[in-house]
Amino acid sequence: MAFYDVIGKTYAQTRRSDPRITKKLLEILASSPASTIADIGAGTGSYASVLAEHGYRVFAIEPSETMRSQAIAHPAIEWMDAYVENLPLSDQSVDAAIIMLAFHHFPDYRQALNEMHRVVGNGQMIFFTYDPEMISSFWLTEYFPSFIRDVESTFLPIPKLLEEIQSITDSVANVIPFPLPNDLSDSFAAVGWARPELYLDSDIRNGISSFSKIDDDELNSGLFRLSEDLERGWWDRKYGHLRQQSEYDVGYRFFHRSAV
Ligand SMILES: C[S@@+](CC[C@H](N)C(=O)[O-])C[C@H]1O[C@@H](n2cnc3c(N)ncnc32)[C@H](O)[C@@H]1O
Structure with a gap:
């Protein structure tokens, strides 16, 4: 059973595409002519749907039935029950x-890159991912310290990912920092950087894979301390300035290997 068959039952409720992320994605895609796109690890299709609405034909690759079953059908999207390691698409x-927030879930990242490169050839390769070196400076890890170990062991460091892309494709990728808006609508791990109360909501936590990996003791203790700190104003004394910011660079990055 795929991991997201277990943890993804309510994914579509909290993980809606964010318009600022889709704007950047569409902007990057528009840098060279493209009409067909493989969305690998497409989840419930939130980004595939936006691409389809913008006229692209999308192959949405997703191994979890639980995730695929939450997708809204669109005539321009063809869903494929498959893993990145063996894509059902020809060269x-x-x-x-x-690959939107999915690369860190792939057990064999080299095979994933090889397969991605095989199906795209000289076309564009785009990743939306996270710089693991940024995790220890995110305040949330004070409450849930094992996030640091989880992120550092699952996300490839930026220089390493660049090196791997270059060694497989023989071309250089650009890294584009993506500061998160304070009203992000795709509730992934850093969604509450300026809205700490969100982490007290179990629906939000259920859409964040890192929360599913921490043990009950750490979860309960972190939630207890966070709610106490919010009630007593301690969180705001330390981090309240974040509530005034419209965006913040928590560490999310686009990677773009242009068409060559
Ligand atoms: C965090 S979700 C991201 C989903 C979607 N891209 C989004 O941004 O909402 C990661 C997805 O990767 C999928 N996934 C995990 N391992 C995979 C693999 N080996 N090949 C393809 N997809 C995989 C999971 O089933 C899950 O749907």
Whole structure:
């Protein structure tokens, strides 16, 4: 059973595409002509749907039935029950391939990159991912310290990912920092950087894989301390300035290997 068959039952409720992320994604895609896209690890199709609405034909690759079953059908999206390690697409069959917040879930990242490169050929490769070196400066880890170990052991460091892309594709990728808006609508791990109360909501936590990996003691203790700190104003004394900011660079990054 795929991991997201277990943890993804309510994913579509809290993990809606964010318009600022889709704007940046569409902007990057528009840098060279593309009409067919492979969305690898497409989840419930939140980003595939936006691409389809913008006229792209999308192959949405997703191994979890629980995730695929939450997708809204669109005539321009073809869903494929498959893993990145063995994509059911022929060589150079798409103009672009995207991996949105999924690369860190792939057990064999080299095989994933090889497969992505095989189907896209000289087309665009786009990743939306996280810089693991930023995790220890995120305040949430004071409450849930094992996030640091989880993130550092699952996300590839930026220089390493760049090196791997270059060694497989023989071309250089750009790294584009993506500061998160304070009203992000895709509730992934850093969604509450300026809205700490969100982490007290179990629906929000259920859409964040890092929360599913921490043990009950750490979870309960972190939630207890966070709610106490919020009630007593301690969180605001230390981090309240974040509530005034419209965006903040928590560590999310786009990677773009242009069409060559
Ligand atoms: C955090 S979700 C991201 C989903 C979607 N891209 C989004 O941004 O909402 C990660 C997805 O990767 C999928 N996934 C995990 N391992 C995979 C693999 N080996 N090949 C393809 N997809 C995989 C999971 O089933 C899950 O749906």
